[in-house]
Amino acid sequence: MEFYETVNRRRSIRQFEDKPIPREALERILDAGLKAPSSNHQRRWELVALTDKNVISDVAKLVKPYYCRIDEPKTPQQEMFKIAYPRQRSMIEESACVILPYFKQKYGFENAYGLMDYGATWALIENMLLAATAEGLGSVVHIPVKKEPEQIKSFLNVPDGYCLPAMVILGYAAKDALVPSQVKTTVENKVRWNKW
Numbered sequence: 001m002e003f004y005e006t007v008n009r010r011r012s013i014r015q016f017e018d019k020p021i022p023r024e025a026l027e028r029i030l031d032a033g034l035k036a037p038s039s040n041h042q043r044r045w046e047l048v049a050l051t052d053k054n055v056i057s058d059v060a061k062l063v064k065p066y067y068c069r070i071d072e073p074k075t076p077q078q079e080m081f082k083i084a085y086p087r088q089r090s091m092i093e094e095s096a097c098v099i100l101p102y103f104k105q106k107y108g109f110e111n112a113y114g115l116m117d118y119g120a121t122w123a124l125i126e127n128m129l130l131a132a133t134a135e136g137l138g139s140v141v142h143i144p145v146k147k148e149p150e151q152i153k154s155f156l157n158v159p160d161g162y163c164l165p166a167m168v169i170l171g172y173a174a175k176d177a178l179v180p181s182q183v184k185t186t187v188e189n190k191v192r193w194n195k196w
Contacts, residue, residue: 008075011179013138014091016086020051021096025135029170032131033101037125039116043127045124049144049154051097055085060092063142067122080180091140093178096171100152101125102162121165138173 030047037158039042050056068085092098103121107114125141132139144152149164158164 006130010129010133010139011182012084012140013171013173013177013179014140015174015177016094016096016138017174018094019096019172021135021137021170021172025137025168026051026097029128029131029135029137030099031057033099033124033128036120036127038120039113039122042117043120044106044117045121046102046104047161048100048102048158049097050100056098057093059098059152059155060089061147061166062155063089063144064146065089065090076181076183083178088090088142092142092167094171094174095169097169099128099168099170100156100164101128101166101168102158102164104161105163106161118163118165122125125166125168132168132170136172137170138177140169143167143170145189 003010026049030049033047034043034045045109050059066085066088070082073079073082073141077095101121101124103117105114109115109118112167141165144164152158152164152167153162
């Protein structure tokens with residue numbers, strides 16, 4: 001798939017077929033992530049790839065259910081809430097693979113180096129999302145909140161000092177997967193040249 005086509009096709013998919021992803025495809029996705037730029041070329045990442053459905057199910061149970069009280073969405077954001085909120089747990093349970101990109105957190109976020117490692121991890125995540133799209137897969141990100149990061153860390157025996165900014169959830173998109181409409185942005189309405 002051509003690069004710009006991949007960028008334009010990437011969407012957040014929260015409903016998946018019950019179908020495993022070939023190991024070779026997962027390794028290409030993981031490798032694409034590991035090629036992301038990082039702060040001081042340190043690549044302080046450690047990835048945990050979950051493909052065992054029992055382990056995925058156990059991790060999904062650590063994600064709190066979300067509820068959406070919007071009956072009639074009036075904006076793209078409300079439409080997304082209506083689709084996404086109730087599926088925070090089920091999208092993990094239905095997935096074929098969950099990738100947990102941990103980074104070694106040597107500094108707090110008040111320190112520039114702490115932000116650099118966090119930002120580099122998001123570059124890794126985006127590379128994996130694009131690679132998944134190129135492989136014909138659906139993907140979505142779940143940002144763990146409240147007690148979720150520590151509970152997941154404990155369940156997976158992750159050593160102290162590692163931070164989990166997001167979970168990358170992969171699978172073959174269900175035929176009836178709901179995709180919220182996107183807010184349309186263009187270079188013309190979002191970019192200012194040389195000054196604000």
